[in-house]
Structures are given as C-alpha cells and as structure tokens.
Amino acid sequence: MTGPLFGIALAFGWLSLFAVGGAAAAIPEIHRIAVDLNHWMTDAQFADAYAIAQLSPGPNVLIVSLVGYHVAGIAGALVATLAMCVPTAALAYTVSRLLKRAGDSPWPALVQAALVPLSIGLMAASGLVLAFAADGSIAAVALTLGAAVLAATTSLNPVWLLVAGGVLGLLGWI
Amino acid sequence: MPSDSSAAGLSLDPPPPALPGRLTLFLAFARMSLAGFGGVLVFARRAIVDRHRWMTADEFNETFALCHFLPGPNIVNLAVVFGARIRGLTGSIAAFLGLLAPPFLIVTTLALLYAHFGDVPALRRVLNGVSCAAVGLLLAVTWRMMLPLLKRREPVALAMLAIVFVAVGIMRWPLPRVLLATIPLSIAATWLARRRKAA
Numbered sequence: 027m028t029g030p031l032f033g034i035a036l037a038f039g040w041l042s043l044f045a046v047g048g049a050a051a052a053i054p055e056i057h058r059i060a061v062d063l064n065h066w067m068t069d070a071q072f073a074d075a076y077a078i079a080q081l082s083p084g085p086n087v088l089i090v091s092l093v094g095y096h097v098a099g100i101a102g103a104l105v106a107t108l109a110m111c112v113p114t115a116a117l118a119y120t121v122s123r124l125l126k127r128a129g130d131s132p133w134p135a136l137v138q139a140a141l142v143p144l145s146i147g148l149m150a151a152s153g154l155v156l157a158f159a160a161d162g163s164i165a166a167v168a169l170t171l172g173a174a175v176l177a178a179t180t181s182l183n184p185v186w187l188l189v190a191g192g193v194l195g196l197l198g199w200i
Numbered sequence: 201m202p203s204d205s206s207a208a209g210l211s212l213d214p215p216p217p218a219l220p221g222r223l224t225l226f227l228a229f230a231r232m233s234l235a236g237f238g239g240v241l242v243f244a245r246r247a248i249v250d251r252h253r254w255m256t257a258d259e260f261n262e263t264f265a266l267c268h269f270l271p272g273p274n275i276v277n278l279a280v281v282f283g284a285r286i287r288g289l290t291g292s293i294a295a296f297l298g299l300l301a302p303p304f305l306i307v308t309t310l311a312l313l314y315a316h317f318g319d320v321p322a323l324r325r326v327l328n329g330v331s332c333a334a335v336g337l338l339l340a341v342t343w344r345m346m347l348p349l350l351k352r353r354e355p356v357a358l359a360m361l362a363i364v365f366v367a368v369g370i371m372r373w374p375l376p377r378v379l380l381a382t383i384p385l386s387i388a389a390t391w392l393a394r395r396r397k398a399a
Contacts, residue, residue: 040376041375041376042271042272042273043271043272043376044271044375044376044379045271045272045273046269046271046379046383047268047274048268048272048273048274048275049273049274050338050341052375054368054369054372054375055368055374055375058372058374058375062372071318073327073328073331074314074318074327074331076331076334076335077327077328077330077331077334078307078310078311078314078327079307080237080238080330080331080334080337081237081310081330082237082303082306082307082310083233083234083235083236083237083303083306084233084234084236084240084299084300084302084303084304084306084307085233085236085239085240085273085275085276085299085300085303086238086239086273087273087275087276088300088303088304088307091304091307091308091311092307092310092311092314095308095311095312095315096311096315100308103304103307103308103311104304107300107304110272110273111272111273111276111296111300113272114270114271114272114273114276114277115272115276115277115280115292115296117270117271117272118266118267118270118272118276118277118280118281119280119281119284119289119292121266121270122266122280122281122284122285123284125266136387136390136391136394137269137387138265138269139357139390140360140383140386140387140389140390140391141269141383141386142349142357143349143356143357143358143360143361143364143386144360144361144364144379144382144383144386146342146345146346146349146361147360147361147362147363147364147365147368147369148364148365148368148375149338149341149342149345150342150346150361150365150369151364151365151368151369151370152338152342152369153335153338153339153342153369154365154369154370155369155372156331156334156335156338157335157339159331160328160331160332160334160335161332161335162328166328166332167332169329169332169333169336170332170333170335170336170339171336171339172336173332173333173334173335173336173337173340174335174336174337174339174340174343175336175340176336176340177336177337177340177341178339178340178343178344184237184238184337185237185238187333187336187337188238188330188333188334188337190333191329191330191331191332191333191334191336192326192327192329192330192333193326193329194329195325195326195327195328195329195330195332196322196325196326196329197325198325199329200325200328200329200332
C-alpha cells in the first residue's frame with residue numbers, strides 16, 4: 027500500500043505549490059494527474075467526484091480526498107487531503123508570522139494585478155476540462171449552459187441548481 | 201498577545217471583543233465549513249466579520265488577499281493565518297482541523313457509498329445531472345470574475361487570461377511549467393502597460 031500512497035502524496039504535495047487561485051483553478055492539473063497521467067480514474071469517475079465534492083459541504087479542495095479514496099481508500103483520502111493542504115498551510119503560517127499584521131501584505135498591487143487574470147484563465151480551463159468530462163449529450167450541454175446563465179444572472183442559491191440537475195438526471199433527460 | 205490583554209487595560213489598540221479560544225476556533229470553523237456548499241468563503245466572512253466581529257471587513261479583505269495569492273486552497277490558508285493571529289500555532293491547527301475534519305468525514309462517507317453504489321443506474325443518472333449543473337456554476341463564477349476585466353478593457357490582462365486558458369485547458373500542458381512561464385511574463389507585461397499609461 028505504500029506505493030500508491032507515496033505517489034498520491036508526491037503528486038498532490040507538488041501540485042499544491044502551484045495552486046494559484048485556489049482549488050477551482052487547480053482542477054485541470056488534478057484531472058491531468060488522476061486521469062491522463064496515472065489512470066487512477068476515468069473521465070466519468072472524475073466528473074462524479076466533482077459532483078460529489080460540490081454536493082458536500084466544505085472547501086472545494088475536498089475533491090482531492092475523493093481522488094485519493096478512489097486510489098487507496100480512507101488512507102488515500104487522508105494522504106491526498108493532507109498533501110494538498112499542509113505544505114501550503116505551513117507556508118501561509120510562516121508568511122503571516124513574518125508579517126505580523128494583515129496590512130503588511132508582501133504582494134504589491136502590481137503582482138496582484140498580474141496574478142488575477144492567470145487564476146481566472148485557470149478557472150475557465152477548469153470549466154472546459156470538466157465540461158468535456160461531464161457533458162456527453164446535447165441535453166447535458168444545455169443543462170450546463172442553463173445552470174451557468176441562471177447562476178450568473180440571479181441570486182438563486184446554487185444548491186437548488188445542483189438539486190435541479192440531479193432531478194433532471196434522475197428523470198433520464200440528461 | 202491575548203493572554204496579556206486583561207492585565208490593566210493598558211493595551212494601545214482596543215482588542216476586539218473576547219478573542220476566541222482554541223475550542224471556539226475549532227467549532228466556529230467547523231460550523232462555517234459545514235454551512236459552505238460550493239465554497240466556504242462567504243460563510244467565513246459572515247462568521248468572522250459579522251457574527252463574531254473577530255476582524256473588521258478591511259482586516260478580513262487584507263488577510264484574504266494574502267491567502268489568495270499564496271499557493272494552495274485559499275480558505276485553508278485563511279483558516280491557518282486567522283488561527284495563528286488569534287492563538288499562535290495551536291490556534292492555526294484548531295482552525296485547520298475545524299475547517300477540514302468534519303467535511304472530510306462527510307465526503308469520505310459519500311466516497312464509500314459511491315464505491316458500493318456508484319454503478320446503480322439511477323444514481324449514475326443523478327450524479328451526471330448534478331455534475332452538468334456544477335460545471336455551469338463554475339462557468340458562472342468564472343464569468344463574474346472576468347466581468348471587471350472585460351469592462352476595463354485591459355488588453356494585457358485579457359491576453360494573459362487567454363494564454364493560460366489555451367495552455368492549460370486546450371493544450372493540457374502541465375500547470376507548473378505553464379505558471380513558471382506565465383507568472384513572470386504577466387508581471388513584466390503588467391508593469392510595462394502601467395508605465396506606458398503613466399507616461
């Protein structure tokens with residue numbers, strides 16, 4: 027069992043250092059690691075993992091727990107989650123201790139302005155990668171676009187859109 | 201430090217009302233995490249700024265900006281930095297565990313159920329519908345974040361956005377390599393654009 031666990035720890039620990047813009051921006055790389063590179067899971071299983079992560083409360087990063095579980099059970103889930111969170115948490119802790127006050131941000135406005143478009147580009151890439159994994163029919167694409175428009179133009183609680191998607195799926199319309 | 205603040209009321213900055221202990225930190229982060237469907241940030245802001253008044257809105261924004269531009273899951277970074285400010289290392293650990301342990305138990309339970317029942321046709325159809333809708337939600341969030349850039353018509357920002365999208369989303373190049381190239385490029389281009397504007 028040490029084989030896969032070590033692989034999980036290494037892959038997610040390394041990835042976390044490049045997770046600029048948070049978990050949503052890291053989806054394409056998580057997909058690349060889990061589906062394309064290591065063949066830990068299929069496209070459909072990855073889309074399911076994303077759905078389950080969205081259906082459960084808590085930070086979005088927990089999708090790596092699902093990937094880890096898929097590879098090596100509870101131990102895999104634990105190792106994946108810790109590998110994804112602990113190194114960067116330690117970095118954040120160290121930086122905040124060095125800075126003392128919240129106002130002493132080390133990030134000049136220039137760096138912030140330069141990083142924002144990168145993280146938005148990564149989130150758009152996440153949308154594309156997940157759409158290819160999840161949307162297998164015209165109806166599925168229509169559901170995705172419909173949910174996108176409703177979420178962008180109304181203040182409807184997102185949970186209802188997920189529930190509506192589930193019901194449409196259950197009825198066999200997707 | 202919080203433990204000294206009761207000494208004589210001589211502290212220079214008036215301390216925020218009753219700084220939380222470690223158990224309170226754990227419970228507060230567990231609560232916001234379990235309330236947070238589709239992202240915890242909104243609930244974290246509500247709890248820390250509005251309900252408990254542990255931070256002002258400005259302090260929260262500054263802390264979040266720091267956490268957003270450090271690598272890693274933003275909200276996990278926020279919990280750790282916030283816990284550290286209040287109670288040092290053990291405060292950090294309490295907030296980290298509060299944020300992650302309860303939803304981890306839930307998500308692992310769901311993973312266990314999925315491993316057993318993932319092939320049941322009805323469940324497959326439900327999950328397929330949910331994932332399609334979830335992708336739509338992600339697209340909407342991305343669109344909302346992109347709007348200010350579109351409105352300000354910043355060519356450099358939009359070009360960098362497009363480059364990263366194509367490199368990672370279409371070419372499927374590895375993220376570390378793409379970022380090692382695009383971060384310096386974006387900083388240089390943004391700097392040049394600002395200098396030209398100022399001139």
